[in-house]
Amino acid sequence: MAVGLAATHAAKRALVIAPQWIGDAVMTEPLLRRLQARGERLTIGALPWVAPVYRAMPQVAEVIEFPFAHGGLQLRERRRLAQQVDGQFDVAYICPNSLKSALLPFLAGIPERVGYLGEARVGLLTHRLKNPSKGKRPPMVAFYCALSGEADVNADRPQLHIDPAAADAVLQVLGLQRGGYVVMAPGAEFGPAKRWPTRHFAELARQLSLPVVLLGSAKEADLCAEIEQGCQTPGLSSTPPPPILNLAGKTSLAQALAVISATRSMVSNDSGLMHVAAGFGVRQVAVFGSSSPLHTPPLNAAAHVVWLKNDPSYQPPLDCAPCFERVCPLGHTRCLNDIRAARVLAFL
Template structure:
């Protein structure tokens, strides 16, 4: 049977969230291999996604059509004889890829009026055109609607949550070469960059890190280059904290998260990875952003500013360190109960 191509998102978090759609497609067409298109940054995660055979890479270029790169990729794709392409990202630039590759069935929302580039649409496509829909659906709903062709009112609870799977052998190999103390429970912290509007005040992350260290935990700071300044600030106040923001390989960062007892952070790619890896996860959100951005995985909890926070304060300032520590304890208790009942595993 002809393989299927899924044109997904370049950002790590959005790419992980697209796995819900991939699972739906795999269930509908169990005999057809599924490949994905994403950025070179996110592509290593395809190896951890059930039902994905392989990935193709196309790096995002802001304000550029990148037609030459898309032609080169399309030329490579033609040799694979894909029968169907699902466009999870609804840009005209993305729609050029399966069209240039001569893939006969090209499914997606024509939000940028890609009629001709796309030739099959979800049942509610006309509602999703600019200014016509009651609201823009969140990404989770949208990718599942593309995968199901929005042919029925499927409740969100009926759609699969994203999943990343690290083999025990791969995780054990990482443990052996990491050199990290893994005799204690571990809190993975993702603080993001200072200038990120999703960030939480760094002094409150310091309070949480100090609390965990005092309780006998290890604290690992997860991230990459843009998180390094925050990591240095936290370590200067709590020297016992381990800075892992210079980890060169994305899969090693996934191992760090998977080996953690719990994950605490703000919205971002590592947060979605922790949820998909089935790690007990507590996330900090700005007011009115949790519904849209929070992972749908079981075992995820979030905190956000109280409803009395003035709407003009579009930040996480209304969330105290004590509130987060209390929510973290509750997250751990819930995870322990679930493990004891056989319903949750990290």
């Protein structure tokens, strides 16, 4: 029912229900750019931990932080918020596939509610798109752009923007100089089968000539501490260790975005911060393991992907990849363990 949607939405007030993951939030930006270009005023409804991503998108007029937590329908909170926004929107675009994400637009009586079918929410949507199976799902940017109802949804790449003066203010507080450091983001919330070993991050850091900034959430503080400790271990290199600034769990997401926007380059796993770096167009190396860059690549002309699956010289071939598992089901995690620091260093 999405056919013809684009032609009817000019100058409408739109509520976009955002995904709950940072990387997915970045990958909705091309959708928002399309909607804003045809005259829609965009308000984003987002959970607090992804809201800063949308404040780095100039086309967004307003961000509403949802007071929801993980798990449960939380009907009372959704009804209360629905009453507050009743009559304020003409159309809602619902990016997540969950039932609960479609409840607020329905309860608020928003006339047009666009989303993918799934979780028995057919009655909550007025414009329904078929949800492709996992094996046939397009790259996520195209998946979200299809909500616009427009054709040619594969050409866009996400773009983020932070006012340089605001970013420089963050750098000054942290004692950093624009372009004078390398960011490493060793986390991947999905699981260890997406995380390049910390010993390889440490080995790489010791070979760099610039200071290294470690970014991650409080949950990733142990990973970053392992890298910091590994850089100080004697015998790894004949050169002295680089200065390390471990910011894991010590910055807000807004501050982390500022740090990434001004870095010389960045190394990460397939993670939300990987997509943030792509959105800023910074030089980056993305290390892939159990997941696939064919589905969630860093859409950035300055990005280099390291994935042993598509390396014909790597033997024996990784017939098990991509497995999309949280933990290697075979117990060896060759897809990441066998990526040496020198391989990543070649792209920095």
